[in-house]
Amino acid sequence: MGDEQIDAAALQSWLRAFARSVAEHKATLTALDAEIGDADHGANMDRGMTAVVAELDATEPGTTPAALLKKAGMTLVRTVGGASGPLYGTLFLRMAPAAGTADSVDAGTFAKALGAGVEGVVARGKAELEDKTMIDALTPAVEALEAGLAAGDSLQEALRAASAAADAGRDATIPLVARKGRASYLGERSIGHQDPGATSAALLVAAAASTLGVVVGG
Amino acid sequence: MKKLVNDPADVVVESLRGVAKAHPQLLRVDLDNRIVYRADAPVRGKVGLLSGGGSGHEPLHSGFVGRGMLDAACAGEVFTSPVPDQMLEATRNLDGGVGVLHIVKNYTGDVMNFDMAAELAAEEAGLEVTSVVIDDDVAVQDSLYTAGRRGVGATLLVEKLAGAAAEEGRDLAGVADVARRVNANARSMGMALTSCTVPAKGSPTFDLPETEIEVGIGIHGEPGRRRVPVAPAREIAEMLVAPVLTDLDFTTGDGVLALVNGMGATPLLELYLMYGEVAALLEKAGVTVVRSLVGPFVTSLDMAGCSVTLLRLDDELVRLWDAPVVTPGLRWGA
Structure with missing residues (x-):
């Protein structure tokens, strides 16, 4: 179990699914950001992921998972701006070296890479759990993914658990006081609002669960 | 809304086009990368000063590019930080061989984008970059529980005083020291x-x-x-x-x-x-x-x-304030 291979094509499916999901939820993300931030998260993420998809469309055959992740990260840094650009960009840029140079990675390596990416986000944003940020969705997701794989679950099962953990982490941001980013200027007034970054991060994990390790006829 | 705009989406680039037309003796503008350079950049042997941020705060930062202040400024979208590519490009082009100071207002996005640019400048271009973060706004509680105080009015003072220090031939550590001292005392x-x-x-x-x-x-x-x-x-x-x-x-x-x-x-x-x-x-x-x-x-x-x-102030800061400056936004002594 957990011995499925993830190649560049699978990663492409993941990124494209995330891009579609961001486009679908663009208005929601922006509305959440308007409550405690500056009302541009949906627009910024949509602009960035649209640019990533354009890069994917232009990708040469034979591109390694690492090269693909690096390209996605650089594109997000270049096009998103604000805080989300460096944070999502760093996530993918830090995943790239952990993916090595092979044409595909196994589930354990993918989990390690995602963990390295999230560590990169923590280092970049200096946020901790319960600061009301994307970390509140990502860290529980990585923990659930690793725990599932360690328990012998399939990649698909482990990713579903990760997605559920990300959703729970996202929902748990609602009662928190923001301690990072523009929302932190609001202090107590940030209570009662769902964090937009945790919301988009949960979409990223959900997109992984809907595309990676899905059995398509052996 | 009544504003002097054409398409709101083009407001930043069209304004920079005007800046370029209005100040050809002082400035050179890269419209593709949205970077405003002082006309004679890079100045050999002088510490380079780069700042930037979201647009909408003019004359900050582009209006303070010129002799005695900034060597370049990167413009982001309105109220949105510029991206590392812009800062890296500007850092490369203004480097006079003795290092570059990044002057960064303390907003989450600005700090992260400038951090990434400084890392890229060191890794990819081998440039020496020091960053100073400006956080003078007493309205925000400075604690572990906020993003910290915002950079506001002191930014202009840092750009003027550190700019004068660089013009005097101070090294990167010395120019950064002036910038930090100004921020700490404002x-x-x-x-x-x-x-x-x-x-x-x-x-x-x-x-x-x-x-x-x-x-x-x-x-x-x-x-x-x-x-x-x-x-x-x-x-x-x-x-x-x-x-x-x-x-x-x-x-x-x-x-x-x-x-x-x-x-x-x-x-x-x-x-x-x-x-x-x-x-x-x-x-x-x-x-x-x-x-x-x-x-x-x-x-x-x-x-x-x-x-x-x-x-x-101290005696040195008074002297640096009085030093000549030639920018669209501040001009005296020259």
Whole structure:
């Protein structure tokens, strides 16, 4: 179990699914950001992921998972701006070296890479759990993914658990006081609002669960 | 919304095009990368100064590019940080061989994008970059539980004083030291009479009734510390000066520089009236003003209101303030 291979094509499916999901939820993300931030998260993420998809469309055959992740990260840094650009960009840029140079990675390596990416986000944003940020969705997701794989679950099962953990982490941001980013200027007034970054991060994990390790006829 | 724009989406580039046309002797503008350079950059043997940030705060930063201040400024979208590619490109092109200082206002996005640019400049281009983060706004509680104080009025003072230090031939560590010293000795507090309108949005960022003012605002239409009924200028001056004086002792040292800054839509008539009130309060508090500046310098689009910045001076900072400067936004002594 957990011995499925993830190649560049699978990663492409993941990124494209995330891009579609961001486009679908663009208005929601922006509305959440308007409550405690500056009302541009949906627009910024949509602009960035649209640019990533354009890069994917232009990708040469034979591109390694690492090269693909690096390209996605650089594109997000270049096009998103604000805080989300460096944070999502760093996530993918830090995943790239952990993916090595092979044409595909196994589930354990993918989990390690995602963990390295999230560590990169923590280092970049200096946020901790319960600061009301994307970390509140990502860290529980990585923990659930690793725990599932360690328990012998399939990649698909482990990713579903990760997605559920990300959703729970996202929902748990609602009662928190923001301690990072523009929302932190609001202090107590940030209570009662769902964090937009945790919301988009949960979409990223959900997109992984809907595309990676899905059995398509052996 | 009534504004002097064509397509709101083009407002930043079209404004930079105007900057280029208006100041060909002083500036060179890369419209593709949205970077404004001083005309003779890179200046060999001089520490380079780069700043930048979201647009909408003009003349900050592009208006302070030129001899005695910045070597380049990167413009982001309105109220959105520029991206690392712009900063890396600018850092490469302004480097005079002795290092580059990045002057960064303390906002989450700005700090992260400049951090990434500094890393890329070191890794990919082998350039020496030091960053100084400006956080002078006393309206925000500085604690582990916030993103920290915002960079506002002191940014202009850092750009002028560090710029003069670089022009004198100080090395990177020396120029960075001046910048940090200015930031550490400066405090600001602002207020709004009205909200601002971001061109792409087309409506005011927040609702402020005719009868109320917002005290402790930032420069992006963020909420302030509190909302109070409209008051005479004399009382508003007190609301701004008191928290600044509480935060730092301005009676020590060799006097202060006092800046009364307009937020974009407040006329000089009112800003000078405010300066008179601020000066009277400072005199009463035993604070000696030895240099002053009044005008719209760090703005928030078409917001009406003002901010007060005080900088505790020493002999060296006075000398650096008086040094020649030739930029679109500040010009003297040359």
